[in-house]
Amino acid sequence: MARLPEGTLMQRAAAALAAVCARTLGRVYGSRVAVLAGGGDNGGDALFAGARLARRGARVTAILASFRTHRAGLAALRAAGGRVVALTPADSGGGSGGAAALPEEAVRAVASADLIVDGLVGIGGSGALREPYAGLARLANDAPGIVVAVDVPSGVDASTGCVPGAAVRADRTVTFGACKIGLLVDPGASHVGALHVIDIGIGPYLPEPGVTALTAADVADRLPRPAAESDKYRRGVVGVVAGSDRFTGAAVLAVGGAVRGGAGMVRYAGPAEPVRLVRARWPEAVTTILEPGDDVSGVGRVQAWVLGPGMGTDDRAHALARSVLDTGLPTVLDADGLTLLARDRSLLRPNLLLTPHAGELSRLLGVPAADIEARRLEHVRRAAAELGVTVLLKGSTTLVAEPGRPVRVNPTGTPWLATAGTGDVLAGLAGALLAGGLDTYDAGCCAAFLHGLAAHVAAAGPGGATEAAEAVLTTMLDAVAGAGTAGRADVPTAPISAQDLPDALPEALRLLESPAKMEE
Numbered sequence: 001m002a003r004l005p006e007g008t009l010m011q012r013a014a015a016a017l018a019a020v021c022a023r024t025l026g027r028v029y030g031s032r033v034a035v036l037a038g039g040g041d042n043g044g045d046a047l048f049a050g051a052r053l054a055r056r057g058a059r060v061t062a063i064l065a066s067f068r069t070h071r072a073g074l075a076a077l078r079a080a081g082g083r084v085v086a087l088t089p090a091d092s093g094g095g096s097g098g099a100a101a102l103p104e105e106a107v108r109a110v111a112s113a114d115l116i117v118d119g120l121v122g123i124g125g126s127g128a129l130r131e132p133y134a135g136l137a138r139l140a141n142d143a144p145g146i147v148v149a150v151d152v153p154s155g156v157d158a159s160t161g162c163v164p165g166a167a168v169r170a171d172r173t174v175t176f177g178a179c180k181i182g183l184l185v186d187p188g189a190s191h192v193g194a195l196h197v198i199d200i201g202i203g204p205y206l207p208e209p210g211v212t213a214l215t216a217a218d219v220a221d222r223l224p225r226p227a228a229e230s231d232k233y234r235r236g237v238v239g240v241v242a243g244s245d246r247f248t249g250a251a252v253l254a255v256g257g258a259v260r261g262g263a264g265m266v267r268y269a270g271p272a273e274p275v276r277l278v279r280a281r282w283p284e285a286v287t288t289i290l291e292p293g294d295d296v297s298g299v300g301r302v303q304a305w306v307l308g309p310g311m312g313t314d315d316r317a318h319a320l321a322r323s324v325l326d327t328g329l330p331t332v333l334d335a336d337g338l339t340l341l342a343r344d345r346s347l348l349r350p351n352l353l354l355t356p357h358a359g360e361l362s363r364l365l366g367v368p369a370a371d372i373e374a375r376r377l378e379h380v381r382r383a384a385a386e387l388g389v390t391v392l393l394k395g396s397t398t399l400v401a402e403p404g405r406p407v408r409v410n411p412t413g414t415p416w417l418a419t420a421g422t423g424d425v426l427a428g429l430a431g432a433l434l435a436g437g438l439d440t441y442d443a444g445c446c447a448a449f450l451h452g453l454a455a456h457v458a459a460a461g462p463g464g465a466t467e468a469a470e471a472v473l474t475t476m477l478d479a480v481a482g483a484g485t486a487g488r489a490d491v492p493t494a495p496i497s498a499q500d501l502p503d504a505l506p507e508a509l510r511l512l513e514s515p516a517k518m519e520e
């Protein structure tokens with residue numbers, strides 16, 4: 001980078017940013033653009049991009065949030081004919097009231113803009129947005145124009161995804177050099193909109209990332225595949241200890257995830273009623289009725305366990321969980337199993353994959369769930385370090401942490417997944433991958449990926465499944481890899497139920513296996 005003349009990187013960034021803005025506008029000439037410029041280089045990028053758009057005939061107004069403004073950027077904007085509104089320290093943004101105290105001229109420019117460029121703060125931001133930045137962010141969010149964030153939506157912490165105060169909700173985010181962690185992890189991720197990752201030539205100089213994501217090809221490479229000589233035992237036998245007379249569905253769903261996840265055989269052990277239902281829905285499962293007080297010694301050989309969903313948390317459940325964990329086999333521990341572990345840490349073993357949502361992790365760490373939601377990355381890392389096992393934190397962005405390895409963020413999934421029972425399917429699926437020989441880290445990541453992909457397939461229905469899945473597989477992952485744009489597929493979707501997921505898994509797996517689709 002030392003060989004580059006000063007300003008080269010900023011010019012590359014501004015050119016790419018202006019190009020995205022121009023494509024978004026469709027017609028640049030005569031369009032109205034508001035540039036929100038903070039006092040740092042993020043504002044510089046935005047001002048230079050504004051100058052480029054002004055030279056193409058856009059009517060550009062820059063609103064300067066700080067006394068210190070990028071000088072060359074401002075000069076370029078002025079030279080291109082852009083207007084400038086400079087805020088003074090008195091322009092507080094009106095606290096939580098929003099635009100009340102911002103000058104009329106600024107409010108009008110933002111409210112009437114076709115496109116708003118958010119260059120308030122980028123990677124140099126720290127803490128909650130101060131005024132007048134926060135007021136401008138709220139103004140942009142309330143305006144009808146399209147919001148394009150520069151590098152990161154202002155107010156989102158670029159390195160953690162935390163959103164400690166007001167923040168811009170962008171329709172598009174144009175980020176430079178590499179995808180920032182905060183753009184992938186919620187709550188920040190939900191402020192990003194469509195993501196454009198622009199290569200500005202700094203790739204070789206970037207440090208090893210602390211957070212990574214698997215691409216579709218990475219997942220396809222890792223999935224256990226039956227060879228010609230495989231029999232059901234070599235492909236992996238999963239034991240599922242889940243469900244109870246009260247929660248029968250958890251048994252059926254966890255077994256479904258394991259069956260469709262490619263296990264050679266699924267053994268289910270539980271009370272008579274869930275056994276009956278499992279046999280009715282998944283006749284291929286081998287079942288064992290457990291009487292109160294039974295352990296799992298009579299279940300037969302397995303290579304991995306799925307333990308916990310709907311099994312209850314009483315003393316019998318505790319003893320049963322202990323008998324499973326005492327086998328020392330790799331185990332997915334979920335739901336009620338996590339509640340038992342939170343009460344009795346002596347259940348902890350190596351070789352566990354814990355799959356908590358924020359509420360369950362809250363009990364495990366003794367931290368309020370709201371804090372976990374607000375700082376997901378920090379808490380998943382802490383849980384893995386404190387418990388010494390792999391932790392998959394479910395939620396709007398699923399994270400997988402293991403001591404000594406980068407946190408993996410899962411790039412698939414839809415908000416339709418937030419429905420009862422989907423976690424049971426995930427646990428079963430992860431169990432199948434564990435039994436197939438993946439370690440807890442890869443099993444967790446691949447299961448989350450496939451589960452999210454199956455949700456896209458199910459939500460899009462037979463007509464749109466392929467298109468929806470391709471959009472996830474190509475665009476999102478290209479963006480993460482630094483080679484393109486991520487957006488949502490424009491495919492109509494409908495609510496899904498947990499039952500739909502096992503049935504959508506085969507199609508998700510086929511899409512993953514199709515190399516032509518991956519190369520598009």
Ligand SMILES: NC(=O)C1=CN([C@@H]2O[C@H](COP(=O)(O)OP(=O)(O)OC[C@H]3O[C@@H](n4cnc5c(N)ncnc54)[C@H](O)[C@@H]3O)[C@@H](O)[C@H]2O)[C@@H](O)CC1
Binds near residue numbers: 009045128200202
């Ligand atoms: N580092 C690089 O190689 C490149 C950086 N570029 C741009 O430069 C940006 C980083 O620039 P800077 O380091 O100057 O930092 P930023 O411009 O991101 O932020 C610093 C400015 O924001 C203010 N600020 C910070 N936190 C605030 C808060 N909570 N409330 C209100 N104001 C706050 C600071 O007072 C300062 O004026 C990147 O995000 C990117 O947009 C690009 O030009 C391309 C190359």
Ligand SMILES: [K+]
Binds near residue numbers: 120151
């Ligand atoms: K920004």
